[in-house]
Every structure is written in structure tokens, then in C-alpha cells.
């Protein structure tokens with residue numbers, strides 16, 4: 100069976116410098132795959148090549164076994180794309196716009212109406228059929244953007260930073276919708292926010308300075324990221340110097356009067372030693388948990404480690 104996406108030794112050069120170098124990637128299942136990288140890492144370049152919007156300098160892209168450079172039209176039929184800004188025409192109604200997109204995506208004329216209805220239904224915008232897109236909120240415009248990306252039932256849906264700029268309520272709704280879409284399609288989405296990828300993705304591909312620095316499941320990522328601090332809440336906390344006396348503690352930072360982040364080196368039995376010390380000195384421990392580290396710190400740590 101063909102992979103849904105196969106990228107081989109993909110490199111791209113804009114005039115003088117390489118934006119991406121030797122990217123290899125294979126995706127075989129539905130679900131959300133996150134492309135994670137800081138600004139300028141090469142996410143958009145990779146996505147644009149994958150969607151056939153940009154021609155690579157070197158390497159190969161296959162969508163469902165179809166070579167993008169040899170059969171671009173057939174390959175593009177298998178892809179839906181939501182760029183960073185939803186590509187909507189604000190002077191059209193939702194129905195007019197989606198019918199137009201379906202025609203562009205070569206959906207047969209007699210099937211367009213049904214395709215529009217189904218995409219609207221799946222994206223929760225059926226009640227806005229006759230509304231001008233300009234009169235929709237940002238969150239609903241985003242849904243229209245997602246509807247156009249799935250209207251031709253592609254195997255792969257590519258979304259470039261799809262949750263950027265949404266307010267907290269819109270964010271929750273957008274994540275829910277993306278997860279629903281991913282039950283039937285493979286969704287590749289980019290983000291520079293690690294916590295976003297954490298919430299949404301089954302697999303994560305990290306890209307930094309144009310190269311892949313990590314590619315595995317989210318579970319593998321979580322195991323890879325070893326905890327280096329403990330969060331502790333106490334009713335009767337001691338001064339930092341007392342906490343620092345516990346074997347293995349390297350640094351103590353009070354986040355509030357009663358909550359401390361305790362950095363340690365070595366084994367994770369540190370929690371047992373802290374609990375014992377708390378009982379012994381009557382710090383009245385209320386909560387203790389291993390902290391996976393501040394996500395952004397972990398992100399920086401991982402990318403610099405891998406580049407070296």
C-alpha cells in the first residue's frame with residue numbers, strides 16, 4: 100500500500116541560502132501530525148512544496164504514491180490546503196464560496212451541491228449558508244477555510260498554523276473540529292507552539308534551521324523529555340535554603356508564597372526525599388508533581404541539542 104505522504108531528501112534554496120535541507124518524512128495513517136518549529140524554521144516552505152505551490156530545488160514528494168512533480172494535478176486532488184490566512188472571498192456567501200472551491204477542486208458539477216452541504220455540516224456552518232463571509236467572526240471564517248480544504252475529500256489536509264489568532268473559545272472549537280476531521284483524513288498542521296502540538300497531535304515532526312530534529316509519536320516525545328523539576332505546594336513552606344538541603348536539589352524558585360518549583364539533577368526518587376523531608380520538618384505538603392519542564396525551555400533544549 101502507498102504511504103499517504105512520502106517526502107524524500109527534500110531541499111529548497113531561495114536565491115542564495117537553503118531554507119530546508121534533506122527532509123525525509125513518511126505518513127501512513129489518519130490522525131493529526133504536527134510540524135513544529137520556530138519562526139523561519141522551514142515549515143511553510145515544506146508545506147508549500149508538499150501542496151504543489153512551490154517547486155523544490157531537490158528531492159521528491161509523493162501523495163498517495165503519486166509523484167507531485169510528474170503528475171501535479173492528480174497529486175493535488177489528494178490534498179486540501181488551509182494557508183495561514185483562510186483564503187476566503189469575503190464578498191461571497193458561504194454557499195457561493197464553497198461551490199466555487201468545489202468546482203476549482205474538480206468536483207463533478209452534479210456532485211457540487213452535495214459536497215457543499217456535507218462540508219458545511221462537518222464544519223458546523225450549515226446555519227450560515229447564505230451569510231456573506233465578511234459578516235462572519237474570525238472563528239467561523241476559519242471553519243469556512245477548513246470546509247474548503249475538505250470539500251473534495253482529500254486524503255491529506257495541510258493546515259499552516261490553523262489556530263493562530265483565534266480567541267480562547269474559538270481555539271477550543273477549532274481544535275475539536277480539527278480532531279474530528281482527522282478521524283477520516285490525515286491532517287498535517289504546523290505550529291510554533293509546543294503546547295498546541297501537545298494537545299492536538301498523535302505524532303510530531305520538529306524542524307529547526309531547515310532540518311528535521313525529531314520525528315516520532317507524541318508518547319515517544321513525552322518519554323524523551325525527562326522531567327527536571329518538581330512542583331510542590333505546602334501550607335507551611337520553609338525558606339529556599341532548607342529545601343536546597345535535600346539531596347539532589349540544585350535550585351529552588353518560589354512561584355507563589357506556597358508553591359515552589361524545585362530543580363534537581365539525577366534520579367526521580369527526589370519526590371520521595373522531598374515528601375520525607377516535608378513530614379520531618381512539618382512543611383504540610385499539599386501537592387507534589389514531577390514537572391515536565393516549561394515546554395518552551397524543553398523545545399529550545401531539544402532543538403539546540405539536535406543541531407549540535
Ligand SMILES: Nc1ncnc2c1ncn2[C@@H]1O[C@H](COP(=O)(O)OP(=O)(O)OP(=O)(O)O)[C@@H](O)[C@H]1O
Pocket residue numbers: 113114117118136137138139140141142143144145291
Ligand atoms: N520567498 C522567500 N525568499 C527568500 N527567503 C525566503 C522566502 N520564504 C522564506 N524564506 C526564508 O526561508 C526560511 C524558512 O522560511 P519559512 O517561511 O519556510 O519558515 P516557517 O517555519 O514557516 O516560519 P514562519 O512560522 O515564520 O512562517 C527562512 O529563513 C525565511 O527567511
